[in-house]
Amino acid sequence: MIDTSWLRFLLVPASIFLPGFIAFRAWGRSLHRRLPLSETLYLQVLVSIVVTSYAGLFLAEIGLFTVPACLITLILACAIPGWIWLKRRRLRDDATATSQDTESTGWKRRLRGLERQDSVQLGLVILLVLVSTWLNFRPAEAFLILDDSGVYVLSGISLAETGGLLADDPLIKDFTLGLDGELLSRGRRVGMPRRFPGAFYLWNWGVSAVSFGFLHLHRIWIAFFALVFGRLGALYATPAFALLSIVGMPLLGRRLFSGSRGSGHGTWIGILGAGLLTLNFTQIWNARYPLTEVMTQSLVIGGFYLLALVIRYRTALLSAACGLCFASLFLARVDTLPLIAFVYLFLALWRSEHALVESPQGDSRDEVQSPKRVLLTFLTAGLAYASMHNLLYAHDYLIDLTFGGIFANDPTLIPSFAIAGLGVILVSLWLALKPEAFRRFRRIVTLRPWRVGWFVLTASLALMLAFFLLFPALWPFVMEVGNPHWSLLSWTPLGLVLATAGLALFLVRREEAIALPFWVFSVLSILSYAMNPFVTPRQPWASRRLIPVVLPALTMFSAYTVVNMPRLRFRFHRVIRVLVIVALVGLFIRTDLPFLRATEYRGCLDRLQDLASHFEDDSVILFDGDGPATNAAQALHYLFGLDTFVLQKRTPDTEVIKPFLAHWWEGNRPAYLIVSGESLEWYPPDLAMIPETYISFALPRTESCTGCLPSRIQEMRFNLDVYRLVPLRNNEDLVSTWPIQLEMANGEYPRLREGLHQMEVTPDGTTFRWTNGSALLLLGVPQGEERYLRLRVAGGREGGVEAPALSIWTGDTLIGEATLDGSHNFTILEFPLPEELLAKLGDPSSTRGIEIELRSDSWVPSSVTDSADSRTLGVAVDLVEVTSGQ
Secondary structure, three states: OOOOHHHHHHHHHHHHOHHHHHHHHHHOHHHHHHOOHHHHHHHHHHHHHHHHHHHHHHHHHOOOOOHHHHHHHHHHHOHHHHHHHHHHHHOOOHHHHHHHHHHHOHHHHHHHOOOHHHHHHHHHHHHHHHHHHHHHOOOOOOOOOOOHHHHHHHHHHHHHHHOOOEEEOHHHHHOOOOOEOOOEEEOOOOOOEEOOOOOEEEOOOOOOEEEEOOOOHHHHHHHHHHHHHHHHHHHHHHHHHHHHHHHHHHHHHHHHOOOOOOHHHHHHHHHHHHHHHHHOHHHHHHHHOOOOHHHHHHHHHHHHHHHHHHHHOOEHHHHHHHHHHHHHHHHOOHHHHHHHHHHHHHHHHOOHHHOOOOOOOOOHHHEOOOHHHHHHHHHHHHHHHHHHHHHHHOHHHHHHHHHHHHOOOOOOHHHHHHHHHHHHHHHHHHHHHOHHHHHHHHHHHHHOOHHHHHHHHHHHHHHHHHHHHHHHHHHHHHHHHOOOOOHHHHHHHHHHHHHHHHHHHHHHHOOOHHHHHHHHHHHHHHHHHOOOOOOOOEEOHHHHHHOOOHHHHHHHHHHHHHHOOOOOHHHHHHHHHHHHHHHHHHHHHHHHHHHOOOOOOOOHHHHHHHHHOOOOOOOEEEEOOOOOOHHHHHHHHHHHOOEEEEOOOOOOOHHHHHHHHHHHHHOOOOEEEEEOOOOOOOOOOOEEEEEEEEEEEEEEEEOOEEOOOOOOEEEEEEEEEEEEEEEOOOHHHHHOOOOOEEOOOOOOHHHEEEEEOOOEEOOOOOEEEEEEEEEEEEEEOOOOOOOEEEEEEEOOOOOOOOOOEEEEEEOOEEEEEEEOOOOOOOEEEEEEOOHHHHHHHOOOHHHOEEEEEEEEOOEOHHHHOOOOOOOOEOOEEEEEEEEOOO
16 A cells, blocks of 8 residues: 655645645736745735635545545646636747746846845845744643533544544434433534533534534634644644734734835835734734634734725735635634625725726736736625635534523514624615715715724724713623723833824824725724623633734834834934834743743643543543533543533532433443542442542643733643442452542542542642532441541641631541641541440441541632632541551
C-alpha cells in the first residue's frame, strides 16, 4: 500500500494560497499593476481562505473531510479560473506578450522599486509579524470542557479524524429512554437530551449521531490544522488567524486613511494600529485561546479592506471576494448578522456610478459597470448558503440559543425578529437594485457622506448622555440581567482618550470618505459592547466580545489621533507623539508581562493520555456529575474512543443504572467510576468500588476576576480517583472493602461519606482534608476486646478565630471530645471505643463496620482574612484509624 501521508503537507499551500493565486491570474491582471506586491499577496491569501472555508464546509457536510478530498476539491475549484488564465495567455497578441514579459518580472521590479519609506514600513510590518508570532503562538491546550473553547477543539479534531460534522455515537441508541436523567442530561430546551454537559446535542435525525454546538467555520480550520499538524497542531489555527489580522491592519489603514496625503499616511496609521493590537493583553489572550472571535476579526478586517478596494477599483474579482468574505461571517458567529445587515444598508445607499473616490482607468476586461450588483449577488448567495447550512447543521444550537437563552421568556418574539431581519435584507436589495425609489436621500448621502457620520455621532452622544442620566433608574434592571463589565479596561484610559479623539477627529478632517462605513459600524459596535450586561463579567473571558470589531476600531482610531496630531512650533508634536506611543505601549507591556511566556493548560493532552492509558479499549467509564472530572469525560470519548458517561444526579438511582452495568459485565466490558469533586453521594450496597489509580492535574491558567484585569498565572489543580466497579456476591466481599485506616488520600471515596472537602497536601507531603463542620466516615473494626479510635487533626484557625471544639460520634454514642489549639500543627487524639458499641458489632466480620461523625465549630476564611477561600471549614483531618492501642 502506497503511503500518502505526505499529501497533508500539500494542503497548506493549497488551502491558503492556491485558489487566490489562480483567481488573480484569471481575473485580476489589472490589479497586479495597480496594487503593491504586499496587497496582492494578502488578497491572494484572503481569497484562498474564503474559498477554502466554503469548500471545507461542503466536504464536512457530506462526510468527506479528508486530505485527498480537500486537495481534489481545491484543485477542482481552481480548474475554471485556471482554464481562463491559460486561454488568455494563448490568445494574447504581440503587445500582450510584451506586457506578459513585463508582468513576469513584476515581483522583482516592484521589489527593486521600493522607496525608502516603503522599505521602512515593510520592515516594521515584518517586525510586527515576528513579535506577534512570538506572543501568540503559545496556544492554550484547551482539551477540557471548561468553556466553549474545549467544544471547538474536540469537535475540530473529531472532524479531522472522522471526516464529518456529526459524531457517530451508536452506544447512545439503547440508552435514551432508560437513562434519561441519570446518564443523559437535558439542555435549556426541554426535549433535547445530551450525553455530556455542554454543547453536545443528540442529532434530531437519528439518535446515534451527535451534533456539536456553535457555528462551524472555526472548527473547519481547526480540523485543517489537525489534518496537517496533528492534535496539538490543531491549536495553532487561532494564532494563525491572529497573524492574518496583524498583516491586514496596515493594508486596511492604507486604504481607509490615505486621503489626499498619500498612501504612506494611511499605512503609518495601520502599522501603529497593528503594533498596538499586537501588544494588547485582550488580543494576546484571545489569540492563544481556541475561540472563534479572532478568526471573525481577521474576516472583518479583510471584509472592510475589500470593501474599500471595491469602492476604488470596480473589478468583479474584488466585488465577489468582498461579498463572500462578509457572508462567511455568518458561518462563524451568530452575532455577525448586524454587520451583514449593515453592509446591505450601505450597498442600498451607495451608488457605485458615483464612487466616494475617483476610480483610475484600468483594463476594461477586468472591470464591471456595477460592482455593487456583483457584490450583492455573492453576498446574498453566500448568506443563503450560510443560512441553510446553519439551519441544517447548527439547528440544535440555534434552537437552544433562542428558546433556552435569548427568547426563553417569550419565544413568540422569534418570528418577529426573523421577519424584521428578512425585511431589512429585502428592502436593502430593493433599494440597491431600484435607484429611483430612494434617489433623493441617496444623493444626499453620496454627495455629502459626512452628514451620515454627524448623525451617527450626534445620536451616539445623545444615547450615551441619556444612559448616564438614566443609569440610576436602569441599575435594578441591569442587575437583574447580569452584572455589567467594563472589558475596555485592557485599552487603558489613555488609549480610550486617544480612540475617542480619533473618532471625533475623523469627522472634523473629512479627508477619508472611503473610511466612513468602517467608522459608522465601529461607533455602533463600541456603544453595543462597551458595557454589555448580558455577558458574564468574568475577565478575560468577557473581553472576547471586543475582538471582532471593537478592538480593531480602537487600535485604528487611537493610531489616527497620534499620526494626525496637530503640528506645533519647534516640532514639539513629534516629541509628544513619541511620548504618547511609549506611554501606551508601556501600559500594555506592564499588563502583558506575567503572561508573555505562559502557555495555559500546558501538558493537558499528556495528562489525558496518561489517564486514558489506564483503561481497556472496551471500557465504560462513569464520571461524577459536578467535579473537575466531568471536564475530561468528553476528551476521553472524542480523543481516545472510550465510552464515557456523566452521572447527572448527586445521588444516582442505582436501580436504573444496575441493568446497564450488568449488560456491560455480561459482555466482559469493565466498568469504572472517576470521582474528583465533593458532589457525588453514590454508595450502592451491592457494588464494590475498588481503587485502581489516580491522576493528578496541575495546569497553569490565567486567573479569573471581575471588574479588573488578570494579573497572574494560577495553577488549576485537581485529582481524579479511578475505581473499578464490580458486583458484590456476598457479605464477605463487603468486609474486604471496609478499611480500618483512612489517610485522607486518594482512593478513599467509598468510605468518605459526606462533609469533606477535596484532598490537600502540606509542603512536607502530608495529605489531609477539611471537614465542613460535620463529616461522616465509614471504618471497619477488627475483632478484639480493646479497640481505640485514633485521629490526627488540626484546628487551623486564622484571623483571631477561636480554636474549635471537636466531638466524635457514632450514631447517638459519643466516643470522645477535645478542644484543639487552633494552629496548623496536627495533633494526635486517641479515644477507646465504648464496650457497648463493640458488643453491638457481633462476631461475623461482615457486620463489623461503624459510621464515625466528626462534629466541630466552623468558619469561612474569606470572611475574616484576605483569602479567596469561601468554603465552610471545620477541622483539618490527616488520619482516622481503629487500632488495638498497642
